[in-house]
Amino acid sequence: MAGPQTSDSLSRALSEFQQWFSANGGWTHPDIVFNEVPSGSSVVATKNIPGDSSMVRCPFKLAVTPSLATSALASVHIEPQGWTERQLICTYICFHWILDEPSRPAKFAHRHYIGILPSADKLRTPLHFTTEELEAFRGSNLYAATLDRTSEWQSEWEQCQKFITQVNQVWGTAFTWDRYLTAATYLSSRAFPSTVLSQIPSLASTPSAYPILLPGIDSLNHERARPVTWLVSHPDTGSMDAARNFEDEATISVVLHKPTALGEEILNNYGAKPNAELILGYGFSIPQNPDDTILLKIGGGEGKRWEVGRQAQGIDGVWEEVQRLLGAATDASERLYEDDLEAAEVLSDMIQSLLDRLPDLHKLQATIRSEVMTMLRDYVEGQKDILDSVNAFAEDKKEKAIESAREQGIELVFEDD
Known part of the structure; x- marks a missing residue:
């Protein structure tokens, strides 16, 4: 060649x-x-x-x-x-x-x-x-x-x-x-x-x-x-x-x-593509790409993956799978506040683990080329934003579970409060 x-x-x-x-x-x-x-x-x-x-x-x-x-x-x-x-x-x-x-x-x-x-x-x-x-x-x-x-x-x-x-x-x-x-x-x-x-x-x-x-x-x-x-x-x-x-x-x-x-x-216009696809297939990224997604897989979920976007788009399937694995009722209207509380904590722990694994941009080698550095920053920004939005989703589910408990006359106390 x-x-x-x-x-x-x-x-x-x-x-x-x-x-x-x-x-x-x-x-x-x-x-x-x-x-x-x-x-x-x-x-x-x-x-x-x-x-x-x-x-x-x-x-x-x-x-x-x-x-x-x-x-x-x-x-x-x-x-x-x-x-x-x-x-x-x-x-x-x-x-x-x-x-x-x-x-x-x-x-x-x-x-x-x-x-x-x-x-x-x-x-x-x-x-x-x-x-x-x-x-x-x-x-x-x-x-x-x-x-x-x-x-x-x-x-x-x-x-x-x-x-x-x-x-x-x-x-x-x-x-x-x-x-x-x-x-x-x-x-x-x-x-x-x-x-x-x-x-x-x-x-x-x-x-x-x-x-x-x-x-x-x-x-x-x-x-x-x-x-x-x-x-x-x-x-x-x-x-x-x-x-x-x-x-x-x-x-x-x-x-x-x-x-x-x-x-x-x-x-x-090649169509809507997340940065993961643009980087892997094309070799470039888009800053703050609205089409960014992350693939989530749950242990015990039979290998199934869910594609979740910014603002936690697509998270509902993940939430239902967590509930299923925890043995909650299939019908959401029949679930207890304990079900939502436990599921929110499991989801939050999973997302925090993924956040902790993301590349640390403060520990990068000086030998990385500028084009690659740009792709890495754009990619990490998107992944972190999506995971943060899922964390916010889990926190909202947790707050609603606490409110449901209060309505039943139960005041929940957490160790970190």
Whole structure:
């Protein structure tokens, strides 16, 4: 794989990509330009652009899909069984680096697209953190999620490498973990669900959806709540010929509804995502992200997890599970004040334990890069705010239980009062 991108090499790659994109039916608004930034590239306006303007249009035929990857790999006699969509697409990407230009079959057609993606040294997901940086997240859900993802992806890579080595030992040696990790990070940070390629596009994934890459469109960075529309243009599918040619002729565009001023970045909307997902999959965070969540698991709860957001959104399921495990009545109206009091104390103790485990921002290594430090601070802020709101929920339940006892003529006295 190529080393770190220099300014000159990236400029050349961006120019070659735009020529390739246009030659293959892609389109970009005439008043936007691809610029170099520390993380790779961005897209900015060269003039004031009115609202409701289409920014980028990508033909379906340029999408990187599992079926395209399968066909391309078969052309070099790699025909595995049982690989995941990620394994197929990542291997397809890696073979653009493994095969020399003269020997690369025509089906590996995304060299110019892959050439503008950020080099490995610019990726900032936790799988690219230094040991000290990852250790800074110890005690958090994100730390455990990173270890799980690393293990999962390494197992995938080992399976792919073993199969490829059986086909060609030189290719197997060149199919390194670093290359697979880079390709998998491209997929986690740039992929859209295949549902966007339907006649009524949607970012909402379904059980049958799979990841795809959309050259040009995935160059637009994310802004939460940015009003955009995904628009599919396709031939009249009333005829059999048109239906057969749908994927060859259909295109997908991103339309921005807000005006964009000269010099502003053209931004897309990836949907509501908590910082845990943004950091793990994309390598960036949003300050005070309203969509932040935390996964809570209760001992004895049969492995079930609850996703709780800010202001304790979603905590009701956790509360009911605590009550169930303590043997309280199923019907809330039949519960005694003792049930609520005990459940509130159990929930409060659990949350305090999680708060105590959160990374201590005052004990961080000086070697942590500024981008990672920003992600850590944003992540911890969100996790702490959610846990504090759950504590407030438990305290409210406790106060109501005490009031219920008073109404029954019982005055409760606590050891810490």
